[in-house]
Amino acid sequence: MKKEECIARAEKVLMHTYARYQVVLDHGEGVYLYDTDGKKYLDFSAGIAVFALGYGDEKYNEAIKEQAGKLLHTSNYYYNEPTTFAAEKLVKASGMSRVFFTNSGTEAIEGAIKLARKYYYKKHGTADSEIIAMEHSFHGRSMGALSVTGTSKYRAAFEPLIGGAVFAEYNKLESVKAKITEKTAAVIMETVQGEGGIYPADKEFLQGVRKLCDEKGILLILDEIQCGMGRTGTMYAYQQYGVLPDIMTTAKALGCGVPVGAFAATEEVAAAYEPGDHGTTYGGNPFVTHAVSTVFDRFEELNLLANVKETGAYLYEQLEALSSRHTDSITAHRGVGLMQGLEFKNPVKDIITRAMDAGLILIAAGTNIIRFVPPLVIKKEHVDEMIGILEKSL
Ligand SMILES: *Cc1c(COP(=O)(O)O)cnc(C)c1O
Numbered sequence: 001m002k003k004e005e006c007i008a009r010a011e012k013v014l015m016h017t018y019a020r021y022q023v024v025l026d027h028g029e030g031v032y033l034y035d036t037d038g039k040k041y042l043d044f045s046a047g048i049a050v051f052a053l054g055y056g057d058e059k060y061n062e063a064i065k066e067q068a069g070k071l072l073h074t075s076n077y078y079y080n081e082p083t084t085f086a087a088e089k090l091v092k093a094s095g096m097s098r099v100f101f102t103n104s105g106t107e108a109i110e111g112a113i114k115l116a117r118k119y120y121y122k123k124h125g126t127a128d129s130e131i132i133a134m135e136h137s138f139h140g141r142s143m144g145a146l147s148v149t150g151t152s153k154y155r156a157a158f159e160p161l162i163g164g165a166v167f168a169e170y171n172k173l174e175s176v177k178a179k180i181t182e183k184t185a186a187v188i189m190e191t192v193q194g195e196g197g198i199y200p201a202d203k204e205f206l207q208g209v210r211k212l213c214d215e216k217g218i219l220l221i222l223d224e225i226q227c228g229m230g231r232t233g234t235m236y237a238y239q240q241y242g243v244l245p246d247i248m249t250t251a252k253a254l255g256c257g258v259p260v261g262a263f264a265a266t267e268e269v270a271a272a273y274e275p276g277d278h279g280t281t282y283g284g285n286p287f288v289t290h291a292v293s294t295v296f297d298r299f300e301e302l303n304l305l306a307n308v309k310e311t312g313a314y315l316y317e318q319l320e321a322l323s324s325r326h327t328d329s330i331t332a333h334r335g336v337g338l339m340q341g342l343e344f345k346n347p348v349k350d351i352i353t354r355a356m357d358a359g360l361i362l363i364a365a366g367t368n369i370i371r372f373v374p375p376l377v378i379k380k381e382h383v384d385e386m387i388g389i390l391e392k393s394l
Pocket of ligand 1: 104141
């Protein structure tokens with residue numbers, strides 16, 4: 001089918017929730033994507049920080065084919081091996097004790113919020129809990145996740161949302177302190193804010209929030225849906241801060257393309273959930289969890305964390321150099337590992353469109369920030385190629 005025909009047909013039947021780029025993607029290979037005209041694109045977005053292994057990883061593809069031929073779905077009324085293995089690996093990677101698999105990141109946030117509320121309810125006997133979230137945060141589009149998402153334009157039309165959510169300023173400990181009441185059940189935050197503009201938590205801030213939560217008996221929920229799964233150089237970003245959350249959420253690269261997320265918690269907190277409190281029909285079925293299990297294996301086999309550290313540091317240097325050559329248009333550079341952002345004076349949509357015409361896929365975070373979240377298998381030569389195309393697109 002011609003590209004124009006596909007776009008026209010899609011525009012007739014899909015809801016207009018996205019202003020899509022005028023490209024019809026067809027297949028992928030390594031860190032490159034190809035459209036239906038055979039045009040090649042270097043991929044620095046990885047389907048929004050999802051495709052960590054790059055496209056066409058043979059062992060991953062074989063694993064999902066094998067599981068597809070064996071057993072896709074059973075419901076959570078029974079046990080199965082892939083789900084057990086995946087949960088064991090996630091527990092080990094995260095430092096948490098128990099896992100609940102979901103179908104998306106948003107659903108992991110819903111489960112985490114419910115768990116925090118249930119924990120509070122068991123402790124206080126009342127259903128009047130509050131949750132402190134951060135300004136500029138992003139946690140998803142369902143009613144619960146939206147309630148703790150800090151961008152008011154995403155929320156405004158959908159009020160009333162769930163009650164009891166208040167917002168504090170990210171990286172300002174005093175602001176969090178000021179929002180605490182005796183009803184505060186949890187603080188929820190991204191360890192590195194993604195959608196809000198690639199803002200890593202300051203060490204003193206995250207450690208300070210952890211200490212505050214400990215003192216006041218408040219749960220700390222860390223959303224690692226985007227910054228987790230190796231993207232910052234450790235399996236989970238909080239591992240670089242010397243803190244553990246009480247509940248964490250993960251998704252995006254967890255399944256590297258199959259729809260799966262999870263929330264995990266400490267033994268004590270997880271115990272607040274009893275049979276009947278929470279559920280999902282598809283969540284954590286053997287198909288997706290076999291993918292998760294394979295992803296964890298591939299991370300080790302490919303030594304991906306070392307590559308993120310090395311190539312991430314190189315990307316940092318190169319983006320610093322690019323920024324210093326374009327101080328007229330680039331106002332800031334932030335990030336860690338393979339999760340970085342360049343902030344511009346003006347909206348970046350035109351730059352991204354020009355880069356795409358020149359064979360480079362980039363995504364924005366907010367309106368003025370280009371976010372760099374490539375597959376974690378990316379090499380220095382790909383960084384050089386990206387910088388070359390981006391510089392010409394400025
Ligand atoms: C993407 C994202 C979500 C939502 O995940 P979905 O899989 O899109 O539902 C939540 N939190 C953060 C930090 C994210 O980046």
